[in-house]
Amino acid sequence: MAEAAILRPDDGAWADTLTKVRHDVYHLPEYVRLDAGLSEARPIAFRYAEADRVLLLPLLLRQVPDTDFWDAVSPYGYPGPVSNAAAGDLGFWSRAWSAFTDLMCAHGAITAFVRLHPLLPVPASPLSSAGTLVRHGETVSIDLRDTAEEMWRQTHRSHRNQIGKARRAGITVVFDDWTRYDEWISTYHATMRRVGATAFYFFPTTYFEELRAALAGKTHLAVALSETGEVLGGNLFFAYNGLMHTHLQSTRDGPINHADKLLYDEVRTWGRTHHATTTYHLGGGVGGAEDSLFRYKAAFSSGRQDFHTWRAITDPRAYEKLAGPPTPEALQSRFPPYR
Structure with missing residues (x-):
């Protein structure tokens, strides 16, 4: 019935x-x-x-x-x-x-x-x-069951070079250091202003606090730090039920020495080693279009699926x-x- x-x-x-x-x-x-x-x-x-x-x-x-x-x-x-x-x-x-x-x-x-x-x-x-x-269009995903070598092979040469430059510049990525949350939120709002986002995407601070509380243990924060400890940007991502998604990624105004690409590389490594996840979904372009954002993400992996x-x-x-x-x-x- x-x-x-x-x-x-x-x-x-x-x-x-x-x-x-x-x-x-x-x-x-x-x-x-x-x-x-x-x-x-x-x-x-x-x-x-x-x-x-x-x-x-x-x-x-x-x-x-x-x-x-x-x-x-x-x-x-x-x-x-x-x-x-x-x-x-x-x-x-x-x-x-x-x-x-x-x-x-x-x-x-x-x-x-x-x-x-x-x-x-x-x-x-x-x-x-x-x-x-x-x-x-398509979205991009990374198969976390691949070896680290295979994931690196699928990463475009320019991204690999810039990830290497970020490491040589002394940039490090820390995970779930929530004392950095407010600083990261500031970089998020800076990014939204820089890209001319609509008012909807300027989420209030209360939203971020409630998101972390509502999805405790499923929401994670990766923050990229300069050699002197400044927050250059971060990746707020979900890890749940075998799947990972970047929810929001941002960088501060000014030079970041390719910290954005290092963040994606470190988050996928975290997914391989810290959780029973099988797929890291990076998403696609704006509205699903195969635009510059899609091409940026596509340079990390050959995994594709229709949206x-x-x-x-x-x-x-x-x-x-x-x-x-x-x-x-x-x-x-x-x-x-x-x-």
Whole structure:
């Protein structure tokens, strides 16, 4: 018998479902709750179950301005759907997405925008049948089961040279020295100003404090120090359930002597030696594009995987009131178009 439900973070069914499926830090209720606070959204998860098969999809519900409608969007990162159902069980996946559309509509949500997890893929055809699946490009990952020599071989020559220069300049990397947290946060905000980031990315200090508390033991800090002990930058990363992700990386204004590349090299070495991790996911370019950021990350490893988003209209009549009839262009570009 099929069951579909919307769960709140404190619902025990959320945590129980995660014990049955392979998942990442982005699927944890405490992560979704924290992310919801950044946009005054409501943290939820869609759960669908049939017998011993189950699916979970974390989401943020946001009120559409000047309306009584809501829409759903993924939390920051890669919190796509996870399930213990076989990829070939297309009937289960199709019924799950049909139930998702019906339940979201019943809860007043008119659209959903979902970022899929590049390392935890799900069948594409049921998603395409229930909405629009968009491929944005590739992300970069490092297989931590490789030897140190193999990882170094996959690193581009220019990156290897600059990592060597950083070491010769006396730069060192320390891990989980939280007395450096405030200094690193300052370098993060400096980086956001330097790249012209939108207001969303200027996370308040309270966010960083709450992130460390909510994901204790899963959030780690690598800080690059100059020969005189100055903080040059750092890498705030997750290590959980066999997977590592750089959450935020930053460098200070001014000369850093290639500390950024040394940080990635040291973090992947840490992953090989300190945790039972199998993959270090560096992510991709801005919006999944194969841009300069993607090429920078790609120079660390040959590991690649596709990155997709999924867009669904869960209440067509309400959608048309706000955006008119859906067009292929509207479904493939910035979604939802009324935002």
